[in-house]
Amino acid sequence: MRRTVLGFGLRALGFGLWGLGFGLCAAPAMAQTELTGTYMPVMHEDYIERGPGSFLGDFTGMPLTDEGRAKALLYTSNLPSLYERQCLAQSAGVFQYRPVAFRIWKEFDLDGRVIAWVLGGDHLRGDIRVWMDGRPHPSINAQHVEGGFATGVWEGDTLTARLTHLKMAWIRRGVGIPASDLTTITLHVTRRGDLLTVTSIQEDPYYLTEPHVVSRVYQLAPRATDQTRQACNTANEIPTLEDTGEVPHYFPGRNPEEDYMVRTFNLPKEAAMGYAETLYPEYRKKLKGLYTPPAACSERAPGYCCGWIERQGLPGGAPNLTCNDGGFADLGPRGRRRTSSER
Amino acid sequence: MIGRLNHRGLTPLLLALLVSAEVNAQGRGGAAPPSSPRQAAPTDLTGQWVAVISEDWRWRMVTPSKGDFPSIPLNLKGQELAEAWDPAKDEAAGEQCKAYGAPGVMRGPTRLRVSWLDDTTLKLETDYGMQTRLFRFGAGSPPAGPRTWQGVSRAEWVMTGTGRDGRRFGYMKSVTTNLRPGYLRKNGVPYSANAVFTELWDVHVEPNGTRYLVITNTVDDPTYLQSPWITALHFTAERDNSTWDPTPCDARF
Numbered sequence: 001m002r003r004t005v006l007g008f009g010l011r012a013l014g015f016g017l018w019g020l021g022f023g024l025c026a027a028p029a030m031a032q033t034e035l036t037g038t039y040m041p042v043m044h045e046d047y048i049e050r051g052p053g054s055f056l057g058d059f060t061g062m063p064l065t066d067e068g069r070a071k072a073l074l075y076t077s078n079l080p081s082l083y084e085r086q087c088l089a090q091s092a093g094v095f096q097y098r099p100v101a102f103r104i105w106k107e108f109d110l111d112g113r114v115i116a117w118v119l120g121g122d123h124l125r126g127d128i129r130v131w132m133d134g135r136p137h138p139s140i141n142a143q144h145v146e147g148g149f150a151t152g153v154w155e156g157d158t159l160t161a162r163l164t165h166l167k168m169a170w171i172r173r174g175v176g177i178p179a180s181d182l183t184t185i186t187l188h189v190t191r192r193g194d195l196l197t198v199t200s201i202q203e204d205p206y207y208l209t210e211p212h213v214v215s216r217v218y219q220l221a222p223r224a225t226d227q228t229r230q231a232c233n234t235a236n237e238i239p240t241l242e243d244t245g246e247v248p249h250y251f252p253g254r255n256p257e258e259d260y261m262v263r264t265f266n267l268p269k270e271a272a273m274g275y276a277e278t279l280y281p282e283y284r285k286k287l288k289g290l291y292t293p294p295a296a297c298s299e300r301a302p303g304y305c306c307g308w309i310e311r312q313g314l315p316g317g318a319p320n321l322t323c324n325d326g327g328f329a330d331l332g333p334r335g336r337r338r339t340s341s342e343r
Numbered sequence: 344m345i346g347r348l349n350h351r352g353l354t355p356l357l358l359a360l361l362v363s364a365e366v367n368a369q370g371r372g373g374a375a376p377p378s379s380p381r382q383a384a385p386t387d388l389t390g391q392w393v394a395v396i397s398e399d400w401r402w403r404m405v406t407p408s409k410g411d412f413p414s415i416p417l418n419l420k421g422q423e424l425a426e427a428w429d430p431a432k433d434e435a436a437g438e439q440c441k442a443y444g445a446p447g448v449m450r451g452p453t454r455l456r457v458s459w460l461d462d463t464t465l466k467l468e469t470d471y472g473m474q475t476r477l478f479r480f481g482a483g484s485p486p487a488g489p490r491t492w493q494g495v496s497r498a499e500w501v502m503t504g505t506g507r508d509g510r511r512f513g514y515m516k517s518v519t520t521n522l523r524p525g526y527l528r529k530n531g532v533p534y535s536a537n538a539v540f541t542e543l544w545d546v547h548v549e550p551n552g553t554r555y556l557v558i559t560n561t562v563d564d565p566t567y568l569q570s571p572w573i574t575a576l577h578f579t580a581e582r583d584n585s586t587w588d589p590t591p592c593d594a595r596f
Binding site: 032033042043044045046047048060061062154155156157158160186188190192195197199201211212213214215216217219265267271278279280281282283284285287288291293294295296297 | 385393394395396397398399400401404405406407408409410411413414415416426452453454470471503504512513514530543545547549553555557559561572573574575576577579586588590596
């Protein structure tokens with residue numbers, strides 16, 4: 001533990017020196033880009049996870065430690081429904097997994113210089129305030145907050161931010177994959193025309209065996225309303241839990257969804273349990289002979305897999321391309337789409 | 344607007360601007376301006392890169408079920424074709440590489456080897472499906488010929504600034520056309536011969552020296568898509584070249 005905390009301190013110090021060094025020596029003279037605006041997520045990757053929500057027991061694409069895997073398997077989706085957990089902030093990195101827009105703006109010092117870029121707007125997380133004035137990261141004993149403490153530099157037209165002092169939070173939505181309060185995140189934010197690419201690199205000494213890397217694309221939405229952070233109010237979401245004092249969880253080895261991906265997608269169990277080796281091409285070769293694709297979606301129960309989903313009646317879906325997306329929208333069962341001749 | 348200006352393939356103009364910037368930066372009597380796209384490269388894309396499959400794992404690492412195409416904005420025609428996918432038919436037609444065309448193979452569990460073929464041509468090889476794509480810089484006419492899995496890729500450097508230490512920043516933009524119709528996803532999600540595949544190539548270097556290649560992709564295909572399919576891919580640099588493992592196209596797995 002001491003070594004880990006020491007490691008965090010060194011990393012925070014390193015980030016501080018990194019920011020200072022860049023600020024003094026290598027700050028681009030003419031490379032910054034205007035990032036201000038509201039950005040909608042382009043949901044063309046990890047759609048199920050970012051929209052209707054992950055399948056339970058789906059840790060694919062994650063490099064988890066044994067401890068991280070064990071902790072994730074204790075999770076039940078009833079857990080965030082407890083009064084005291086409903087308004088907990090989410091991880092600063094979880095915006096990469098959320099289906100809502102976020103906003104970027106800048107803040108100025110008294111001389112009109114940009115002192116910080118801020119990523120914010122989602123009511124479930126704190127702002128990420130990226131200090132641009134070369135200030136060092138604070139002591140390891142400083143308060144940890146939802147958005148962490150972030151310093152940034154411009155590398156060409158990419159804003160690179162290093163986040164420390166984050167709170168313990170789930171890395172992905174709805175499956176219980178944990179991050180500790182010693183987690184750090186690096187963000188690379190690049191705007192090209194109306195597209196914004198955000199690459200996040202998350203490290204965690206307890207729960208990740210290697211950095212968890214995600215790259216997402218967002219689209220500038222100048223007509224979007226400003227994304228505000230509304231006050232979070234609690235409600236009794238699960239009446240049967242009322243006044244019981246229970247904390248929903250599964251005991252080790254008792255999670256009934258531990259083999260959900262085996263049952264549903266014919267994957268070997270280890271493939272879905274977040275081992276780092278599953279992230280690399282060699283693993284596909286290991287799967288050869290062990291995996292056969294499940295039956296076609298049209299032959300499976302509604303909700304198994306969906307085509308392009310008509311999002312809550314909004315434009316974007318083609319006629320008849322609706323399906324049961326697990327409750328994200330009231331779309332009804334997928335059913336058999338009529339062919340051209342049947343219509 | 345900035346992006347649109349950069350989309351014109353005006354490599355000579357960019358080079359001229361680059362030369363101008365270099366001269367200004369170096370003052371009188373500085374080093375000679377870059378004479379070729381290879382010399383002008385603001386970022387180093389060469390080397391061996393490995394895909395990190397941390398997104399869309401179920402659709403990229405294994406072949407998903409027929410009809411499993413969430414995330415891809417298929418139109419009705421595209422959906423009908425995807426639902427008619429028959430790998431046996433592809434094999435019989437000698438088209439087992441349909442999922443290894445440029446827009447498909449880049450999302451696969453692959454390694455990339457990037458090297459300069461000459462001063463104006465960047466070569467990309469994949470071990471997954473053993474494909475080769477050439478990125479040609481310059482404003483010359485594309486080579487005539489039949490459509491291929493990898494198509495014809497035009498490339499340009501887009502300069503984004505210069506640091507006080509003289510370090511130049513920029514990225515590669517490539518536009519690939521003349522594609523033979525193929526699959527965006529291994530389970531027969533189609534793109535047509537009209538598809539235009541645009542990629543923006545960025546390299547991020549972490550303080551510990553780890554290098555990430557992040558490619559922002561747009562597939563425009565009005566034939567089968569309701570809207571452009573926009574994604575970002577990431578690879579990490581490898582020092583150990585022994586992991587390179589060429590495997591031929593496979594229509595099923």
